[in-house]
Amino acid sequence: MSASDKPALLGGPPVNDRPLPSYNTIGQEEKRAVMEVLDTGVLSGFVAAPIPEFHGGPKVRELEAAFCRKFGAKHAVAVNSATSGLYGMLMAMDVGPGDEVVVPPYTMHATASMVLQTGAVPVFADIEDETFGLDPVSVEANLTPYTKGILAVNLFGHPARLEALKDLADQRGLFLLEDNAQAPGALVEGRYTGTVGRAGVFSLNRHKTIQCGEGGVVITDDERVAAKMELVRNHGEAVVADLGITDIANTMGQNLRLGEMEAAVGICQLEKLDGLNAARVRLADRLTEGLADVPGLSPPLTRPNCSHVYYFYVMRYDASITGLSRDLFARAVTAEGYYLRSGYLRPLHLEPLFRQKICFGPGGFPFTANHRNQDLVYGPGLCPTCERLQDEEIVLTNLIYPPLTEADMDGFVAAVKKVLAAASDLRSMNGAAT
Numbered sequence: 001m002s003a004s005d006k007p008a009l010l011g012g013p014p015v016n017d018r019p020l021p022s023y024n025t026i027g028q029e030e031k032r033a034v035m036e037v038l039d040t041g042v043l044s045g046f047v048a049a050p051i052p053e054f055h056g057g058p059k060v061r062e063l064e065a066a067f068c069r070k071f072g073a074k075h076a077v078a079v080n081s082a083t084s085g086l087y088g089m090l091m092a093m094d095v096g097p098g099d100e101v102v103v104p105p106y107t108m109h110a111t112a113s114m115v116l117q118t119g120a121v122p123v124f125a126d127i128e129d130e131t132f133g134l135d136p137v138s139v140e141a142n143l144t145p146y147t148k149g150i151l152a153v154n155l156f157g158h159p160a161r162l163e164a165l166k167d168l169a170d171q172r173g174l175f176l177l178e179d180n181a182q183a184p185g186a187l188v189e190g191r192y193t194g195t196v197g198r199a200g201v202f203s204l205n206r207h208k209t210i211q212c213g214e215g216g217v218v219i220t221d222d223e224r225v226a227a228k229m230e231l232v233r234n235h236g237e238a239v240v241a242d243l244g245i246t247d248i249a250n251t252m253g254q255n256l257r258l259g260e261m262e263a264a265v266g267i268c269q270l271e272k273l274d275g276l277n278a279a280r281v282r283l284a285d286r287l288t289e290g291l292a293d294v295p296g297l298s299p300p301l302t303r304p305n306c307s308h309v310y311y312f313y314v315m316r317y318d319a320s321i322t323g324l325s326r327d328l329f330a331r332a333v334t335a336e337g338y339y340l341r342s343g344y345l346r347p348l349h350l351e352p353l354f355r356q357k358i359c360f361g362p363g364g365f366p367f368t369a370n371h372r373n374q375d376l377v378y379g380p381g382l383c384p385t386c387e388r389l390q391d392e393e394i395v396l397t398n399l400i401y402p403p404l405t406e407a408d409m410d411g412f413v414a415a416v417k418k419v420l421a422a423a424s425d426l427r428s429m430n431g432a433a434t
């Protein structure tokens with residue numbers, strides 16, 4: 001072995017020893033837009049009263065109009081996070097105590113915790129192991145008389161099996177909602193993700209492809225859903241009497257309002273979305289090309305009639321082929337100067353919140369309000385595909401963003417190949433791999 005072939009984890013020189021540039025898409029446009037808002041002195045346009053300002057300030061409304069135009073939706077409701085959007089759209093579907101909503105366990109926590117926030121409980125269905133979205137067969141097996149709807153997640157930038165889930169939801173009289181926080185601009189059968197379900201939520205938090213610091217937008221073609229979401233966003237209980245609204249279930253509101261500066265940044269960012277996605281796809285394709293023939297590593301798949309927008313670049317790893325534990329492989333590639341993570345988030349059904357069924361107060365609400373409370377068991381074995389992917393197979397990187405270049409992708413590939421070529425040297429560390 002030459003000195004340069006020695007893995008960085010064993011003291012050799014890394015493939016890359018310079019810090020990679022971070023992701024920063026904030027430019028002059030955003031700065032100008034924020035300054036214009038600051039000059040008005042009005043940083044939020046909302047008032048919780050039955051007047052036009054109930055719907056927010058000019059930038060919030062402009063952001064909503066821009067989302068409607070971009071995604072072809074009739075309504076958009078901007079909120080201060082996708083978490084708020086999840087809560088608002090579940091409330092708008094009249095979800096409440098006693099109801100069940102089927103969700104995947106492989107997602108950011110808010111997807112499931114916002115179901116609890118409405119007083120309902122999430123029921124976890126397993127995911128499919130190619131693109132990591134809800135498995136429609138498992139969803140069907142988890143439907144009960146208490147199921148109100150399905151909340152699908154377009155994870156890592158790829159659409160879930162939305163067509164099949166929509167058919168199932170329609171057949172059973174259920175709603176389908178989409179958590180589209182990670183897949184803005186992805187397509188399924190020529191339609192944007194976020195528009196297949198009754199409503200879909202986007203995130204504008206700072207880790208996402210487009211951002212405004214903290215923010216979220218829900219889009220829907222359903223006027224009633226949009227109207228109810230607006231009530232939940234802005235203290236609905238304060239206006240229903242004056243507005244003559246008699247259908248008051250789930251209209252007690254919160255403050256889910258988005259500020260004007262954030263909205264102004266969001267407008268600029270949305271204009272950049274297609275370009276940013278195209279850059280990600282170009283980089284991801286380069287990586288896939290380079291990794292295609294690496295034994296033990298399966299690059300991400302894009303299902304036919306879908307497009308992938310690569311929030312993360314997620315691969316499946318087979319340690320029985322490489323002879324290196326997954327954790328050691330990820331550590332060794334990271335040591336070569338290219339971040340690689342072993343697994344994603346712990347499957348949600350394994351979190352204490354669910355295993356102990358303790359949420360509001362120590363008494364167990366809302367689980368205690370579920371008709372099947374005793375039979376509702378969360379724990380290992382509930383979603384075996386998800387657990388296998390998380391425990392054994394998934395490795396992922398976020399390094400597919402501009403301004404990284406194709407040369408960076410080639411460096412990543414070189415790092416992976418270098419580590420695997422040195423597997424026998426690294427193998428001796430397998431025992432100490434954590």
Ligand SMILES: Cc1ncc(COP(=O)(O)O)c(C=O)c1O
Nearest residue numbers: 081082083108110181203204205
């Ligand atoms: C799938 C998914 N859902 C929901 C959220 C919550 O987004 P936010 O931080 O905007 O509330 C995230 C953020 O990481 C996410 O990835």
